[in-house]
Amino acid sequence: MLVNHYYSLDLNKRRYSLKTILNPFFLSVFTCFVSVFAQKDYGVHDPSTIVKENDRYYTFYTSNGVEYAYSTDLCTWHRAGKIFPSGFPQWITSYVSSFNGHFWAPDVFYMNNRWHVYYSCSSFGSRQSAIGLATSPSLSNPQWNDEGMVVYTNNSSDHNAIDPAIIRHDGKVWMVYGSFWSGIVMTEIDSTTGKPINRNALHYLANNDPEAASIIHHGDYYYLFFNRGKCCDGVNSTYYINVGRYPTPTGPYLDKNGNRTSNGGGTTILKTEGRFIGPGHFGFFSENGKEYMSYHYYDASQNGVSKLKISTLLWQDGWPVVNTDFDPCTPDTAKDCAGVKGGSAYIDNCGVCVSGTTDKKPCQQDCNGDWGGSAFVDTCGICAGGKTGLVSCSGLLQGEDALEFDGVFENTNDGFIGRGYLNMTNEKGSAVTISLCSDISSDFSLILRYANGSSTDRILSVSVNDTVQIDSIFFPPGSSWTDWKSVRIALKLLKGNNLITFTSLSNEGGPNLDLIAFSDKHLHDCAIQSKETVKPQIKNLNLRFSNGLISCYMSKETTISYQLYNLCGQTILPAVTQRIKPGINHLKLNTASAGRGVYLFVLEEKDTGKRYEKLIHAWH
Incomplete structure (x- = not known):
């Protein structure tokens, strides 16, 4: 069922006001329903990370006054209240002059015995934005205190201060935020104040019009989740969720093909499917060894109304897989793609039901990035065959x-x-x-x-x-x-x-x-x-000169001596003796002191007595 609190939800967060989407009759229908929902009907936009206090789960979302809801089973949700039931902190208008009390995309995080809620203040199409912070010792009996501005941007900034998300791991706290322009940025947070250690110390994580970022740590990697596509346009939305990973929190985050998310990369893990249009705003929650993700979608069966959905998160080869069949209202009866209740089978990237009880392994990407493809790496290290349009090499330099x-x-x-x-x-x-x-x-x-x-x-x-x-x-x-x-x-x-x-x-x-x-x-x-006809030792050494360095290749470890002469046979640089390792070695020549000219470089292997000579041109 739908409830009367829809008036406070911006279903079109950045692009339209609610009244441009819903006619007066439809709005009047909303006010006739009671305030309890099934999970699949709970209307929110930009849900935060789900957190738990005692026996209640909580989520915050885009709304007037920073509204939040609670549930005891992740299925039936109740409106819990607002951080700012009337008005809003006056500091906001110093950074966002047109702010009207409608807060976007909050995130909630527990630190230092207080709940920290980071919220966004902005207006559509503008970089005059700010992220603020409110704290409370409890969510069930809140005593909210506004802590003021965390970060801000203006129309000369290269990023936008909205859509915050927090991660703490290995003793450090980080905040990711941003939308469009230069994309997603990250800054380190002081764990005592909840605010940046240095607002100007930014790491740029994703570009190509991303937003709604979140980071989690799993196994050996940090995972950056974010959205691309058109948000907030009901059934016309094209939102989809991407992911990249990296061993350190500041990246660079890479997708499955090794492309940087900061250079257009990103592996899509969730997109429009059936009536579930434009999924977006990843949130993470784990409990009893099970991992969940929350997000909103636009329900095509109800004219694109934005709703909350919770799915389980599985992992395959170190990458997340979303099980959209999970329903928290009927967790024991949910079936995987193989028809097994509570099973772990899933549809792979080739559209086949794999894993679980199927005995089928997921398809793999070839070297060209094609799932189930036949491209291969040839003897020259080139990806050939498949859809590459290349044939295997016959030779190389x-x-x-x-x-x-x-x-x-x-x-x-x-x-x-x-x-x-x-x-x-x-x-x-x-x-x-x-x-x-x-x-x-x-x-x-x-x-x-x-x-x-x-x-x-x-x-x-x-x-x-x-x-x-x-x-x-x-x-x-x-x-x-x-x-x-x-x-x-x-x-x-x-x-x-x-x-x-x-x-x-x-x-x-x-x-x-x-x-x-x-x-x-x-x-x-x-x-x-x-x-x-080439002498073996000459082929082995392969002397090259550039920028004051002699490069030479040796097949084994050995001791050498080398020196430099002019063409009259006079010593220019005295002999140097050193031990070199197998492979390519770089020998430094101080040709600057010798001056411009042509010189004879002589190298001798001490254990074999072999001698090598090379004319070099110094242009200093």
Whole structure:
């Protein structure tokens, strides 16, 4: 049943007032019902985290005066009261001049023997917003005290101070909040005052018009839940709930595909289904080993009225799965998708009922992110097959095989193919040149395997034989510098040797380049025909010079000595003896003191007596 307290609920929180949705006759019908509901009919918007005091459960929600309700069984709910039964704290108008007493999306949290309720003050379409705090020692016998402003924003802010949620774990308290603009932000809370330690110390967690964020800790991860889509428009709402996770509370939070929620990522766990339109505003509650989530939805069978729903939360491979079949009014009779009462089977991402008693395992994502897909990682570390449009590679050039480069060779970030990767210098104009041979003149596709652990795109131009063929190609960021991704480029190559140069277009430089793969049989490494004649020790050492560093590759641990001469044989830098490890090593040369010129670098292996020489050009 519906009750007379609907007048205080903003069913269209940010976009419409209630009177624009419901006609006068419909409003008059509301006032005729009593104030008790079944769970599936309880009308709220933006429900808070559910908390329990003694034998009662409580939830707060968007309303005039910060209203809240209680239940003894999570099924039948009763209106409990308001924090501000008349008027509202006057400090609010100093930050939100147009505020009318309608509070959005509160959250409740118990700390220092008091219940803390964080509430939002704003108006639609504005960043003139504030989050306030009220506390009480009890919810059943409340003595509310308003603690004032917690955070605020204005129209010059890059985020919006609404939709607060609190998490405490490992001795720290955090508040997440925000809506649209630059998205969801986080700040650390002083556990004594309940207010930020530093309001300006913000962590940006999610973008692309998110709101209604909440964070929980489960197992080894923190999980960020948030909404995207259109809120507050009844049956026309497109709200859906996403999640990302990370081992630390400040992120960066990643979805199942490894995409950052701060860069458009997010794995959807709940969206419109049947009459349950636009689910939103995740709240969490656990009891007796069972985990629940609360949220609102718009009931398509009742013209989009906003209602409370409680579902159970299951976990599969470290990710949350929502059991929407659970009904707290009939918890013992709820069946899973296999028809088992109280069962744990669920519909996986391929639409199949799995787990529980089914003996079926959930489908998996392939390397292209397709559930149940057939893409695979080939020998070049490239995701091929399936829906990628790529065939398995037939050959590759390693980043460390570059002819000329600005940067250093490294092997510190795991996941590379071969001996290491090329770390381009972080400056505009830094370049890498590789040599690729073709048996014919034609158009070819190449795949660049790279890592970009920064927060912005790395941008390169591509030229072939000194002619620019690609003005700019973007290398989007991944989750870290060990998250290797690939980008496909198309180039026109001539028969014979082609010099391909990648040049950075920004001060951030280029990505870390692991390899360049190709699948056309007409392409090959230009050095492949002469590899048999290369002396083993030269191939093993692979000396490279850039920015004052000599990079060398050793197959085993050994002792070396090296020094620098001018072309007249005079010693420029005295001999240095050191022990180096297997893999790529960087030897520092103080060429700045030597001055600009051409020098001879000499390295000797002490245990074998092998000697290596390389001419280097210093441009200081």
